[in-house]
Amino acid sequence: MTKRALILVEGHRGLGLPYVKTAQRLGLHPITLSADPTQYDYLLAEGIEAIRIDTDNLDALIHECARVSATYAISGITGFSGADDSACVTAAELCRHFDLPGPNPASIERCCDKFTQRELLAKAGVQIPAYRLAWNATDVERAASEIGLPVVLKPAVGSGSSGVQLCRNFDELDEHTAYLFGGKHIWRSLPRILVEEFVQGPQYGAEIMGNEVVGIAPADFGPPPHFVFHGVSFPAPLTDEEHKRIADLSLICLRALDLGWGPTNVEFRWTTRGPVVIEVNPRIPGTPTPQLVQLAYGIDLVAEHIKLIIGEEWDLRRRHSHTVAARFLVPDRDGILETINGDRAATVEGIVEVKLYAEPMRPIVRKGDYRDPIGHVIAVSPSFAQTETILQDAVDLIDWSIKPFPTASE
Template sequence: MGSGDAYFRRYSLEDLASEYDVWLLAARPPVWEREYVAGWAVKDFGDAGALAEFVGRLPSGARPDGILSWVETLVGLSCTVAARLGLPGTDPAAIDLSRDKLDVRERLAAAGLPQPGFGGASTAADALRLLDDIGYPAVLKPRRLAGSCGVLRVDAAEDVTRRFEAVAGAEFFGVANPESDRVLVEELLVGDEISVDSACRDGVVTPLIVARKRSSPPPYFEELAHTVSATDPLLESTELRDLLQRIHDALGLDNLMTHIELRLTAAGLRLIEVNPRLGGGMIPYLGGLATGVSLPRVAAGIAVGEMPDLTPRAARVAHVELLYPDRDLVLESVEVDHRDLPEEVHSLVITKKSGDILRLPPEGNSNMCRYGYLITLGQTPEVCRAAAAKARESISVTGHPLSLEMVKTQL
């Protein structure tokens, strides 16, 4: 259900089509997706019952063995439709729970997992009262949004007063933030950030890849780069495996892929966020390059009730740099001098065109910030990162400042 952005999700659909007959339910007619699908239908995603009835009436050649989505706003719906049709999948209630950051904190605390100080706030005054106990620095997050939208660090009471409404009013297409306790206030976790994409089948959680993350400077948490190593020592960590299992058990997540974000703190691994889907930011693609295991095909195998083969077939390192301008601008051109690109460069993709508006946080979200991505492949993280740094010297971005009229149009 759904396909996502062509630049960032094409590989997922391509991987599925290499092993399965894929039928696409989408909100618009397919364009780039057509070469990968056996059939498609344009449907309204607002009515789960009507969708289930439609899928249930498909002719035998198109009747699904499983339903899958990696689109943030459609994961819960895909599980609801699968459940109504008696197909393999995850409890939709567990998906809904895991997408609510405050509910996740409360559920995991009740299960005895260590949590940072946290609470829900409807107003800036609520947040300030919570922070009297939690202390500074801290993090404010929209309760149910995604993609780091609206997430920021606060270091003092004046930061909360000035920025609370921006956090509470942040938007992510297709996701509604509740009015009550609409902002999660939590203690800042200090340490390197990682994400783990895992397969969960019949209650057993198996971490497949660990991505080491580099984020933007405070106060925002925009993802800038990820590095995936097939031999990352955390994959053998009993602490990590135990924590992942306990998180899945506490939230009731089973028979799915998850993308879980954590920090390596002085007190041990601590949860940042749970995502009941394949990771974004090209992370699953990096995993395939590094290990030889296709995470989209693993997800599809689980969706049809099979036990996928999780055996690594390669042992490399893959790294992605998500490309941002240094300021808000209207893009004029992106030029690449291919003569100076290191041999470790696997791909360099420009996702924006002349005339597109690029806006950094807080006004811009991840889709509005980036103009492309750069992937390097090698035997060590250091080699991949050095090659990426060298390759960035070959990229030139030109543009002109946003006018007041353009800003008003976006608002």
């Protein structure tokens, strides 16, 4: 009998390993197509088949998938988000070419362009921040003046808060505009900046599979001007009415963007005017969100997504209800990571995981985005307050220190 394969377009430093492990558990042979497979450590460590190929070249990918199909029965294709979510669009195009289950590639592409997404949401009457599209520094300054400071500058295409910054005055605005347009930011598309109203209020994220809201989580950011996640938890401490408003608005977003196949993450700010949609992402968020959902509700988002990809029946029923939270370890300075040890934190009752991404003597250079955390801690308990106490007790027991980079005279 021909073995079934799951094709993964590119990998992911957090979600990659859970996907290949889950695929294997479901009887699939995972194959990663990547422009540089060596950037994903788990491929070599787990002996996962990987093929080096230009993942921006759709014709080359079609040819390679056709070649793979001579050996394996390709059961499904999916892609991971990268700097611009292009792999998600490419995977959807491959699914359509090979008549496999998958989302509408045009819908995914429109959603990944933040300006186009804003236009579609606004047309549907969804509350969103005031926004303008800027092609140059003059456009940025004009947009900021029209919207009113402070504003958020973000690349029109991108993910993981890369290049996203709050600008509280015109000096910060000019500085970050120069950074984005001056060649330091890596663009995977035409250089365009979205200038947005800074909407203030608690942040929430709705995790959706298909047309079902699986869970809603509050999220905490570190200090401005960047938007680096410091913590996330399930479930959100919302009233039934607040939960319903967010869930209903999430489904309106799906209809406005022609989504509703597979996973979607909708980010909100709760304001005096109710929930305001900050962003819609047509994918599962990075780790540890899927793990938190499984701990909170017993729903394995990765497994259910793969079942959908390969055309099998999925199951989003909740098995239990726990309060679970993650705290990220985010450096507050650049330098050399002298020590880091989480052994004592792992012994705290209620701690599920202490995971460190960095080893001692590694240089720490903060980027102000998803790359900044050097680890996370996960706790679970019957209540939100107890979970937060457990987390704090564990984080206080993590030994880590950063020493300044040596100066030229040293």
